[in-house]
Amino acid sequence: MSYSLANLKAKLTRQLAAYIPAAELSQQALPLVPEISLLLIEQSYPQSQLTQEQVQRIMNYPAYWSFCWGSGQALARYLLDNCALVAGKRVLDFGCGSGVAGIAAVMAGASEVVACDIDEDAILASQANAQINGVSMMYSGDFFADQQHYDVILVADVLYDRENLPLLDAFLTRADQVLVADSRVKDFSVPGYCHIGHQRATTVPDLAESEAFSHINLYLGNSA
Structure with missing residues (x-):
């Protein structure tokens, strides 16, 4: 089934919000590949506000698609x-x-x-x-x-x-x-x-990895 970009963004935002409340997706250019822009999680997603239960849910469902590794x-x-x-x-x-x-x-x-x-x-x-x-x-x-x-x-x-x-x-x-x-x-x-x-x-948005x-x-x- 083919969806419009607006519908795809809405579906993905709802799915992400189930695991990371208040997280938003936005179109972001890639530092190493400026020719390409992707729909990624906002850098400001509330990492410090997550409960242990929410962290566990994220670990059980890692939304790899919301980052560009x-x-x-x-x-x-x-x-x-x-x-x-x-x-x-x-x-x-x-x-x-x-x-x-x-x-x-x-x-x-x-x-x-x-x-x-x-x-x-x-x-x-x-x-x-x-x-x-x-x-x-x-x-x-x-x-x-x-x-x-x-x-x-x-x-x-x-x-x-x-x-x-x-x-x-x-x-x-x-x-x-x-x-x-x-x-x-x-x-x-x-x-x-x-x-x-x-x-x-590095990952976009930055995860401060090793x-x-x-x-x-x-x-x-x-x-x-």
Whole structure:
């Protein structure tokens, strides 16, 4: 179903308010990728006013889509600076969150982009952000529901849980290339992948995370 930007923002605001009372969403340009603006939680959201019960509810439902994480920004920047990687190709943005990497892939000339996330609200957020940036994407809630093959799979901020590391092998069976942006895995050594770059980026809005998490490494996997 297709929703207007106003309807998408209203739906997402209601969902966010159920977990973070008084939180608001606004359109924000990204410091590292000013070409892209996203609908994100306001920096002034009332962190200090949250009760322990509310904090627990947020932990049980982390609204990843309401932030643009550092690795997502770094991946988007890399795509816009290296358009040949995705130009004319079929691309999947795995764990898309806000949709920032997929949006950048469209801007870089991808022929088709599928934004994929198990969180229904992330899909809604990606739809809203695609409208804001004047791009079109397709959407999927289950990467494993089919065996479609892609030219490139984009992976940003997915390896915060080391149990997700085996996904890197799965991606190489479904795509010719896999582009990964990550700040969490310090001993990244996965067959088929090589380090291709480094970028510094922080979450928007700023979560005052450890400085170590602002150092993003980029890896390229090749299935051949």
